[in-house]
Amino acid sequence: MKKRILLLAGGQSGEHEVSLMSARSVLNALPRDQFDVTPVVISKQGRWLPPTETQRALDSGEAPTGGDLVLHRAASAEGYDAVFPLLHGPMGEDGTVQGLLTLAGIPFVGSGVLGSAVSMDKIMTKQVLASAGIPQVAWALAVRREWQAQPDTVRERAAALGYPLFVKPANLGSSVGISKVSSAEELDGALDLAFSLDRRVILEAMTAHKPREVEVGILGNDAPIASPVGELRFDADFYDYETKYTEGRASMHIPAPLPTEVADQIRSLALRAFRALDCAGLARVDFFYVEETGELLLNEVNTMPGFTTTSMYPKLFEAAGLNYSALVTRLVELALEER
Ligand code: ATP
Ligand code: MG
Ligand code: MG
Ligand code: MG
Incomplete structure (x- = not known):
């Protein structure tokens, strides 16, 4: 049948x-x-x-x-x-x-209500991963009402993180509504944009240097496996919407040229995050690797990552020996698996 x-x-x-x-x-x-x-x-x-x-x-x-x-x-x-x-x-x-x-x-296919909701919200994700001891950038929360009523408290919170910083809607993806803010003068515009898209906004300290961006795929339910690590390279200030979706602007490197210990640590942190967030089926876990300091920081967990045949997640598992059609078949099997 x-x-x-x-x-x-x-x-x-x-x-x-x-x-x-x-x-x-x-x-x-x-x-x-x-x-x-x-x-x-x-x-x-x-x-x-x-x-x-x-x-x-x-x-x-x-x-x-x-x-x-x-x-x-x-x-x-x-x-x-x-x-x-x-x-x-x-x-x-x-x-x-x-x-x-x-x-x-x-x-x-994919995570249930809890894993999906927590992973989509960058603030909840940060809180859960912090309690799981996973390294991340410093961050602060702001809500729309506060931005309307007491903008100075939000500005102070940003100043405490220092510039440059990132302003992001808490629940979005594809870099929509995200700004890199280089100085206090640019802050208000960035907050207005993020609050036009979400009631909750996250302010994030930027990594100490421009980070290398490395990603790993997780596949499975309660016995998940990690793919090889991939790296994205692009010629832009950060990985914004245009760079993500304009042909030829970014390149994917699989496996990422990294010391074995770093790649192993990425896979192990990603599996820990997947479990801590109660994810299921699949997730793409994204990291910043700051080469200058050796820091590895978890950026985010995407429970339904981009899934074209040339997207990172399928490419990572292709490198692990699972072609695109075998991968989607496996995802349906995992959806039907008793848990
Ligand atoms: P996705 O399409 O992967 O779901 P997203 O919209 O959830 O992305 P993020 O991954 O949070 O957005 O941020 C987009 C990009 O902005 C990152 O890939 C990175 O280039 C840059 N960036 C975001 N936060 C930071 C940070 N704290 N320090 C340095 N760079 C950052
Ligand atoms: Mg995301
Ligand atoms: Mg996403
Ligand atoms: Mg991202």
Whole structure:
């Protein structure tokens, strides 16, 4: 019997288009002799699109308006063996869709409500990882109301971290809404931008030097494995949206040229983080390696990382001997595994 898979893509976050790219790759790769795959694109308004509109959105790369309310469509998810929620960012990677699927009793690829919600929120992630003893940059929290009512307290918090610093919406990805702030004059604009996208914002001290950016893939449920370590190199001040998604702006190096002890430490810290955050299925764990000081700092955990055939996560497992189509098959198996 073929397994029936519902592939969710698009979604309401700033990473809608990135998700559509990932979904096209997964659709092509799930072996048709084993899987019967139905894609459903979720519009930017959060509506689940019927088949013809879904196809149009996948082809054109942009979702039209229209579609059905989530709850109406969720009922028709019945009869699927598993769901692949290939959604990035809020309302997809943050436990909301995972909660809906849990209530509906349908197995799904990736982390559950807890792991998804905590990992999506950069502040909660930092708190959990700090209590697990995992090294990270210094940081501070700010909420929108505070920024509106007592901006000076937020400015003081930033000054205490020192410049340059990074300002980020707590719940987003693809560098959307992130600014590198070099001096106090640039702070207000960066906070306004981040608060236009999220109620909670994180201020992060910048690493002591421009860091090397190294990433590792984790695959599994309660006995997860780590991939080789990969490195991203790019010619930009930091890894912003444009650098991420403009062809030829960044290059991937797998395995990353690192001393063996450093690569081993990255893998072991990543596995510890995966467990501490109660992740499942997959995650891409990103680190800063400050070569000048030898510091290794965990930056973030992405529970639904970019998933095109040329994205880092699939490339890391390809280097470990698991090709793209075997990887997506494995992810569905993990979704169906008893835990
Ligand atoms: P993703 O697309 O991987 O989900 P994201 O939107 O969650 O990314 P971050 O990874 O937190 O964003 O930050 C984006 C980039 O900004 C990093 O890859 C790095 O280049 C730079 N950066 C962020 N925080 C810091 C920091 N504290 N010190 C130095 N560089 C940083
Ligand atoms: Mg991220
Ligand atoms: Mg992300
Ligand atoms: Mg990142």
